[in-house]
Amino acid sequence: MKSLITIRQGSAANWALRLAVTAIVVLVVLWVPRQGGGLITTTIEALTLMSAAMALNLVLGYAGQISIGHSAFLGVGAYTTGIMVSRWGLSPWVTFPVAFVIAFVVGVIVSFPASRIKGVYLALVTLALGLVFPYLLTWKKLAWLTGGGAGLPNADSEVATTGFDIGLAKKGKMQFFEVFGWDPFGDLRKPEAKAAFWYWIALVVAVVVYVVCRGIVKSRVGRSLVAIRDNETAAAVMGVDLVRTKALVFGVSAGLCALPGCVIAIKTGGVSPEGILSLTVRGAITFLIVMVIGGAGSLWGPVLGALLYTFVTDKTGEWADDAAIPGVLRPIFSWAQIPPADGMFAILLIVLMFVAPHGIAGTWRQYSHRVVRIVPRPAGAVGSAPTAAPSGPH
Amino acid sequence: MEDFLQRLVDGLSYGSVYALIALGLVIIYRGTGHLNFAQGEMALFSTYCVYQFGEWGIPVWIALVLGMGVGFAVGAVSEVALVRPISKKSPFAVFVVTLGLFTFLNWLDGAIWGGQQLPSSAMGSTQLRFPSLFPAEADALWNVFGVAIRQERVGILAMVLVISGLLYLLFNRTTFGLAMRAVASNTESAKLVGIRTNVVLMVSWGLAAAIGTVGGVVMAGLNSNVNLGLMFTVFIYGSAAATLGGFDSPGGAVVGGLIIGVVENMAAGYVQDWIGQEMKLAVAFLVILGVLLVRPSGLFGTAKVERV
Amino acid sequence: MNLLSVKGLSAGYGPVKVLDGIDLEVGEGEFVVMLGANGAGKTTTMRAVSGLIPRHGEVTFDGRDIHRDSPDSIVRAGVAQVPQGRGTFPELSVADNLMAGAHVRHGKAAEVRADIEKWFGVFPRLGERRDQRAGSLSGGEQQMLAIARALMSRPRLLLCDEPSLGLAPLITQELFAVLGRLNKDDGLSVLLVEQNANLAMHLASRVYLLETGRIVASGSAAEIGADDSIRKAYLGF
Numbered sequence: 001m002k003s004l005i006t007i008r009q010g011s012a013a014n015w016a017l018r019l020a021v022t023a024i025v026v027l028v029v030l031w032v033p034r035q036g037g038g039l040i041t042t043t044i045e046a047l048t049l050m051s052a053a054m055a056l057n058l059v060l061g062y063a064g065q066i067s068i069g070h071s072a073f074l075g076v077g078a079y080t081t082g083i084m085v086s087r088w089g090l091s092p093w094v095t096f097p098v099a100f101v102i103a104f105v106v107g108v109i110v111s112f113p114a115s116r117i118k119g120v121y122l123a124l125v126t127l128a129l130g131l132v133f134p135y136l137l138t139w140k141k142l143a144w145l146t147g148g149g150a151g152l153p154n155a156d157s158e159v160a161t162t163g164f165d166i167g168l169a170k171k172g173k174m175q176f177f178e179v180f181g182w183d184p185f186g187d188l189r190k191p192e193a194k195a196a197f198w199y200w201i202a203l204v205v206a207v208v209v210y211v212v213c214r215g216i217v218k219s220r221v222g223r224s225l226v227a228i229r230d231n232e233t234a235a236a237v238m239g240v241d242l243v244r245t246k247a248l249v250f251g252v253s254a255g256l257c258a259l260p261g262c263v264i265a266i267k268t269g270g271v272s273p274e275g276i277l278s279l280t281v282r283g284a285i286t287f288l289i290v291m292v293i294g295g296a297g298s299l300w301g302p303v304l305g306a307l308l309y310t311f312v313t314d315k316t317g318e319w320a321d322d323a324a325i326p327g328v329l330r331p332i333f334s335w336a337q338i339p340p341a342d343g344m345f346a347i348l349l350i351v352l353m354f355v356a357p358h359g360i361a362g363t364w365r366q367y368s369h370r371v372v373r374i375v376p377r378p379a380g381a382v383g384s385a386p387t388a389a390p391s392g393p394h
Numbered sequence: 395m396e397d398f399l400q401r402l403v404d405g406l407s408y409g410s411v412y413a414l415i416a417l418g419l420v421i422i423y424r425g426t427g428h429l430n431f432a433q434g435e436m437a438l439f440s441t442y443c444v445y446q447f448g449e450w451g452i453p454v455w456i457a458l459v460l461g462m463g464v465g466f467a468v469g470a471v472s473e474v475a476l477v478r479p480i481s482k483k484s485p486f487a488v489f490v491v492t493l494g495l496f497t498f499l500n501w502l503d504g505a506i507w508g509g510q511q512l513p514s515s516a517m518g519s520t521q522l523r524f525p526s527l528f529p530a531e532a533d534a535l536w537n538v539f540g541v542a543i544r545q546e547r548v549g550i551l552a553m554v555l556v557i558s559g560l561l562y563l564l565f566n567r568t569t570f571g572l573a574m575r576a577v578a579s580n581t582e583s584a585k586l587v588g589i590r591t592n593v594v595l596m597v598s599w600g601l602a603a604a605i606g607t608v609g610g611v612v613m614a615g616l617n618s619n620v621n622l623g624l625m626f627t628v629f630i631y632g633s634a635a636a637t638l639g640g641f642d643s644p645g646g647a648v649v650g651g652l653i654i655g656v657v658e659n660m661a662a663g664y665v666q667d668w669i670g671q672e673m674k675l676a677v678a679f680l681v682i683l684g685v686l687l688v689r690p691s692g693l694f695g696t697a698k699v700e701r702v
Numbered sequence: 703m704n705l706l707s708v709k710g711l712s713a714g715y716g717p718v719k720v721l722d723g724i725d726l727e728v729g730e731g732e733f734v735v736m737l738g739a740n741g742a743g744k745t746t747t748m749r750a751v752s753g754l755i756p757r758h759g760e761v762t763f764d765g766r767d768i769h770r771d772s773p774d775s776i777v778r779a780g781v782a783q784v785p786q787g788r789g790t791f792p793e794l795s796v797a798d799n800l801m802a803g804a805h806v807r808h809g810k811a812a813e814v815r816a817d818i819e820k821w822f823g824v825f826p827r828l829g830e831r832r833d834q835r836a837g838s839l840s841g842g843e844q845q846m847l848a849i850a851r852a853l854m855s856r857p858r859l860l861l862c863d864e865p866s867l868g869l870a871p872l873i874t875q876e877l878f879a880v881l882g883r884l885n886k887d888d889g890l891s892v893l894l895v896e897q898n899a900n901l902a903m904h905l906a907s908r909v910y911l912l913e914t915g916r917i918v919a920s921g922s923a924a925e926i927g928a929d930d931s932i933r934k935a936y937l938g939f
Contacts, residue, residue, distance in 0.1 A: 066489065117686045120429040120489055124637070125686065128630050128679040135675055141668065281626070285497065292490055336505035343505060346498035353480055353487045353494070569808055572794075576802045579791040586752060586785060588777030588806035588855060696793060 005372045014374060029203065033196040040195040044267065046310035047202040048260035051209040052278065053291045053302030055257035058213055060288070061296035062222065063249050064229025065114060068284045069126030072133035073254040075279030076103045077261025079137065082162040082271035083145060086153035092164055092266050099262050100255040107254025111247045130281040134273040151272025163266035198267045205259045212256060214299055225249055289349055295361025304360050313341040399541045401663045402656060407547045407616060409655020410554040414609030415632025416639065416647035417561065418602035423641045424578040425598035428477065431492035434629030435499035436472070437606035440465035441614050441624070442503050444607070445512055445524060454525040458611055462604040469603025470596045478595065504622050511619040526615035527553070550612055557605065558648045565644070574598060578642070627675055634678040637685045640695020650693065654681060705730045705891050706751070706859055711759035713750040720746040722915040723759065728859060728893050733885045733905050735923070736895040738912035744895040745786050747912070748863045752776055752783045763859070778806050782857035786864050788844040790851070792837030796828055799836050799847055803854030814854070821850040824880060842873035849877065853884070862894040866901065878902050903927055
């Protein structure tokens, strides 16, 4: 199959390509915070959704265990931050590792029954978990911790926010964020500075999640995951310790999924069962949709899926007001009483299963070689991993 | 004693709703081996249609029958157009498609009827509350063992038993019912005896959705209104019921639904401190988990439940 | 004119072509045997004739072209199959299995019930277990059930796919005896495929030999039985 462009791996053209892609990404990342409120908020949403979808991808895309309950883990993260900061006055930075550990433990616990229950039944159990979790938060028996239906902070809280206490005149409250004497944001009380601050937190979390996922996927554990997904019995026969591997992947997936929860709690300044949609089952379903559309079982599929989902939902959300719909599309969309995004993505999801079950990333992988093919170095060269199958002798 | 009977009857009423949803799940599972994640939302869509028929002045029982027709159509079309073609790919693809259907139908309900509860005077509804199939006024009571029981509750239970009875007759005394059982048992052999398996599959989904419609309408009646979130938890309860009863046993589905309805209501009432109204759903969750771990085939199912 | 006439039949599974243009015929009242080793394509042939898999070529039954018909209309036309591995409905009772077999004979309830009793007469062991779940029957009983079920549709042509598989020789003899009687006394046309048809050869009027998707030999039972190499390979002696 002839491609338009063929590049030899390690050649100058290859490096130029890599540099160009990196440069574009870096430029976009730096450009966003300068654009003001709306874009930053949407981008933060995309980043947290992306992190959750990447976390889910470990369990669902790679290990093939169906979970529609990851919203519970995100909720664990959000509430850990909420409780530790507003009830006990701790610093939000501390809550990230703590939330990871707690969610990790919960994930491991969930993995034990998950080992015995397969396929759609596991989906049912995790869906039930995702549905029950918000009820758990409003449970009176736990209200001393969670603040019940109203959430935190509440009248008993030590601190009036679940995020950074960016105070006004009082002493001890954070006003500037200084790193080794460098103050990148300026006065944090200003809304643009705050927004940029949260943006960078969300971005760093997303990068951390990506790096951890990549590390796992490319390791031996990652290959065990795919073996489990494709044929559990065969995997066990080949020496994969099913229970330990599943426990590990559920744990890590849960822990990673808690991190965006912390980000949300910090940014929103308050946690409550209804206030944070991502911790209800709707959130869990959204993670799954985003993951599948982007491409299950691929590292950057969820990234694309999250970006697509967030920006399209945001843009079409304005269409609730008929006047905002571009004229051509008006007859298609104006009759609907609620924004069309959910319906559109549902249809996209179904269509995708027929024509491109591996999502955007999978389709790219299938067809990209028609445009660009990167020819690997001859076998034996250290560090050369083929990105596409060679067509003939090289 | 009065409390006990009230809670029992209330539990049976909600349990009837769960039983109806579970019946739909079981019919589809037996016929095609799939779990229909969109079962609750199919029921919800037809329930919204029943509301609409009511708005147009159609009496509730006729509206129900029409709604069941809508449900049947939705189920049948879903099977033919979506599930059958995708089932050639993988169980995961089927799952995702039913999940997509779940999301799409819920969105469609909101798009057509809006996000608030209906009926609603703000939206110009002519009805005051979602119609109940049986007399639901405060004074429509019967005396049972000296306790006043609402006629509505008795009516609901009776209806579920009648539907179960009709289904039993369908499966065991009619040619088509035998064909349905044969297709569920061994699809290829069913073709070899001349059964039109495509028709059977389509009708299975249609029937399941029609029965689900009844469940949705009863639920909306109990709730006094229909809203977008009406069937989320009901779907979980229905799944718990089907799991408890055995995913391939219609009788089990009904029994499971009634048991869960009663148990959760009793638990909520008698263990108010710990469970109360908020944690009722946790009961369903624990049931599903417990059954799947201890006895995956449920109370009445056959052991080969894992069809994957 | 032949009851069943197959010309240039090709069929396969996806990219794998198993049958590569085979010709065969079954005349009215004939008992035809097709021999073939594992993987030769015997079951594929049966499934193709019954319409279970996509196929190309000519398949004519009773003068009508059925190569594009759906499985249920082929049964209605008068072709029934006893599939490989019995293919009973395991959760259904023995009686229900037989009832299901009569699916295409709707509207004739009394006749169907009479037929069921008749088969319980031919296979008394089935009659004793009429309400038992078919999945709990022994291999031989399930095979009897599968044959009876296929015959419930009163077919003119019976396709049998390796009925002796996994059965003790004594039971196999019993079954073949029944098939033989149906063929001789009731004029039922039979196409039987087997790996080792030793026990069925005396019933056959003609034999085909199938090897990797092609008919490599055909002739009367006597001719084929006389051929040494075939005897050793397929008849075990």
